[in-house]
Amino acid sequence: MNMKKIILLMIFFAASLYPQNKEPDKILRNVVNNFNRVKDYEVEVIIKVDVEFLKVPKSSAKIFFKQPDKISLKSDGFAMLPRNGFDFSPNSLLKGDYTALYEKEEKIDGRVLTLIKVIPLGTSSDVILSTLWIDENKNVIRKVESTTKMSGTFIIDLEYDEKLNYALPSQMIFSFNIDKMNFPSAMIGETDTRKKRSKMGGDTLTKGKVYVSYSNYIINKGIPDSVFEEENP
């Protein structure tokens, strides 16, 4: 009898230590609901591109967003953002039908984050698999790793300003792999093809990072649709 009690106590103790199987859909729904408190926003961004073969000066621009999926990048000068990191909203990351699987919890920078795998259903999505690192305390996504059919794997790291009461990031680091390019030599007046070949030789895949700092959010003040009418490339 005493032995049975001991075994039951051990099972109870072990069960309390073992992580519970979380509900990934509920976690994602909480993240989406938290983000959906933002009806629209306007934010100033500073973009720094760090790609080996792409030398671009640090640029500033404005991003306009309006629910559910209107987004626009505007700048007085030149600015560029990675297509996959342009819209970081959970609605964009979780659009379409998908299956979500809870994987584990992971401690990053002192925060316990919940890892959820998202597998889009059907064949229309470019994304094959996404892993989301979710901060359940704040109901925000802190990291995304996606594998796509066309663009390889990309990682989005998001940082949030604790003072901001919305699920909008203060910084994004977008890491990706990109193909070095072949350009039409006639267009650029290139004559030394030997030099070109030698430098282009070998692996053409290179890593890149884009750092985006967000500041001066204007949230839920209303943005006219005309702002989004101009065609985005």
Add this chain to the structure above:
Amino acid sequence: MLTLIRIELYKIFKKWRTYIGFIAIGLLVPLIHIAMLIEGERTLNFMTQNIQQSFVFVGNLLNGYLVSHITLASLAVHIPFLITLVAGDLLAGEATSGTYRLLVTRPVTRTQIIISKFLAGIIYTNLLVLWLAVVSLGLGIILFGVGELIVISSETIIIFKQTDVLWRFALGYGLASLGMSVVASLAFLFSSLVENAIGPIISTMAVIIVFLVISALNIEFFSEIKPYLFTNYIMSWRLFFDDPIDTTEVMKATGVLVGHITVFFTSALIIFNRKDILT
């Protein structure tokens, strides 16, 4: 000396062939600009198609600076032919028109004559490049406005801020002028050898074509001599549209071009001073 140069410039600009270069550039550059106005967006999309797959970008990349850069890249190889028309005629033209003897009987030394003619030729060459810069940049800015300059080379894409562009054009056109001055010097040297202007014009063009072909051929046999061919440095103005600028290459290109000018001019000077003027 200044009077002599003024006289030589007067002689140059009295001949209609002098204006062929200016007219050609004045017609060709607007044609390129009109073509870019119609097809520019498509050309730019073609140039940046790979990058557009990964990035969204905004801004006026199809601007006067880009069009001017493309124009300079397209024309830099062909302008030498326009220069030889005048530079090849500088000395041989005197022989053709029978004014050689009259010229050398004036109370100036042969060295002064040749220096003034050479400098007048260099001034013409630089004016032609300046005309290209003014028409290309001026018309480009009027038609397309200003913006960041995108420069696509074989291994990099560089986007320069619009505030970081004009000085590059100034230095780029400067180095292009130096390259064209070598062509003028070569035509001038050939001009000192013969008594008919057609010879120097055709000879200079032939040399440029042969050198350009050698520069373009990726054969080991030619790789040793390539660094010494001036045609290899005619496109060195592009070095100013790199980041960072390869100053060693700029110095090397400048050195080779100045060296060629010095050798061609000195040779012409020696030949002319020893020349038995019979016409």
